[in-house]
Structures are given as C-alpha cells and as structure tokens.
Amino acid sequence: MPDLTLPQSASDPGWSDWQPLKGIPAMTAAVLAETLDGGQAFRWSPQPGDIWLGQWADHVVRVRHVGARSAGPPSVHVLEWSAPAFLAARVATALPAYLGADRDFAALTDALPWRSDPHLARCIEEFRGLRILRQPFGETLLGFLCSATKQIVQIKQMMALLGSRHGTPLVALSTLDSQPSNFVHRLPTWPELAAIPETTLRACQLGFRAKFIHETARFLENNPGWLEETEILPYAVAKERLCSLPGVGEKIADCVLLFGAGRLEAFPVDTWILKALARRYGLDDWKPAHVAHFGRTHFGPLAGLAQQYLFSYERKFSLRES
DNA sequence: GCACAGGTAGATT
C-alpha cells in the first residue's frame, strides 16, 4: 500500500483551510443534509461539528453549514468546504460541478407548476434550496443497482464495503491511526468490478444484486465506451439503453439519468412517490407506469426536480401523519 | 419468528 500520509498542520492536519462554497445559494442545514444524504448519493457521512464528509470519483471533501445569511449585500456564504490539501485544487473545480452550480435551481423550481399545485408548493417551501446532484454516471449506476428494496443506510453500507474492499485507497484521514478503516477508498470502477467474482461481490452484503452488478460489469467490459455514449444520448434513448442492463428497470434508469446525468425530465417512481401521489393527489392503487405518466404530464419537463421535492417531503412527513 | 426495504425479471393468467 502506498504511503498516503498527509502533511501535518497545527489546527486541522492535512486539510485545506475552509473556503466559501461559491455559486451555491443558501440553504438550511436540514436541506443540505437532504441534498447530500437524502437518497441521491450514498457516499456522504456526518462528522462531528455539523460537517459532511463526502466522496465521488477520486475526490474527497468536507462541507459544512456555517450559519444564517445576514440581511443585505454583501452576502455571506453559508456553505464552506475543505479538502485534503493535495486534492484541494481539483476539488475547487469539481465540487461546484458536483453540486450543479452551473444551474439556477431557484429559477428551475420557479418554473415548476407550484402556482396551480398547492401540495408541490408546500414541498418546495419545506425544502427551499434543494438541489439535484450531478454525480459521475458510472458510480450512480452502481449505487442504484444496489438500491433495490434496500434502505438508504444499507445502500451506503454496501457502497462502503465495495470501496474499502475493492477500491483504490485515496487518502488517510488520520495519521495517528493506521487502521484500514481510516482510509478513504475510491469506489471500484466498472473495469475493476468486472474482475471480481460474483461470490466475492455477495460478501459485500449485495445479496441478489451481486449477480446484476457482475453481469452489468461484464457487459460494459465487452462494450467499451457504451456507458460514456449513453450518458450523452437523448433522454429516451439513454433510458432505453440503461433498461437493457441486467437489474436496471425504469426506476433505476431514471435515477441514474436524474442524479448522474442531470436529466431533469427523468421521473423515478419508487415506493415513496407512489405513496405521495396516492396520498396527496388521490392516485390510489395506480401502477408505477401510470404514476410515471401522470408525473411527466402534470409536472412537465422538469418533473425530476418536482419528484425530489415530493420525495423529500414524503420521507419527512408520511410516517408521522399515518 | 417475521414483515419489510428508492425493484427487476421471468412465469403465469
């Protein structure tokens, strides 16, 4: 194993100084948590001090919420970031892209039909500032192949095991303790996954998903460039291609396109959305395909963004109301 | 012990 020991500094060894996260509008700590750890991504974990530690591709970063915005200009940045010192230059560019800084989510949200949809208006108000992440396409596919009938905490555990057992070590979080768990690992890439036997994958708590991941990895190995082409194809074609992968149906394909390719027209229909549309829109006993059609026509070309507001709201409130 | 969990695929009706 390479020596990944970081340079030490007095206050926060190995980490860059905290810097304002430019280009990302204000959001509450709760909305930040929902954005990073609400089911779009599975590689963020809370740290002491209201800090989130996250990773994607070969990036590692901490993000923290630093309190309320003061009234009037000059505006105060409410989010700050810090990265391992040797990664900071790359993270400075990659983090805004990951958080979708190239998009004005306030304007996109305003374009949703909330004026004629009181429930959508309520969801937006509850999670104002919510963003759709722009994650690496391949990693997003892996994450949602793990997601079938699993809760977020369990999906995160599967991803953590895949990384720690089969991914390249990226950085040691602490030089005081050389335990393997102190290393942040990359997720295994699809070529790396293709070399792992299905039984070994199963040992990462993947269950029946191991077969799908293994077969998808072998397919991608035999079709170089397939994933990269799919990412940039028009939505309908890209979705059709993703659905041809073993273990990928409409729901997972839409999640990959929404959270891993920024396709805001993708409208994933999961159990939460079924509950939301049954309870809030009277669509009791509607099948997923019908709910999907309703969503696309009712919420329009940004239906995926609407979906995320509805999803977050339902996760927060449906239990206590039922 | 047993139902349930960000589903999908294959069989059956």
Next chain:
DNA sequence: AATCTACCTGTG
C-alpha cells in the same frame, strides 16, 4: 398487457 413471485439479507 396486467398480475404474481422469487430473489439476498440486515433491521426492527
């Protein structure tokens, strides 16, 4: 075309 079911396994 719509409706069942098996599929792994941790969690409550």
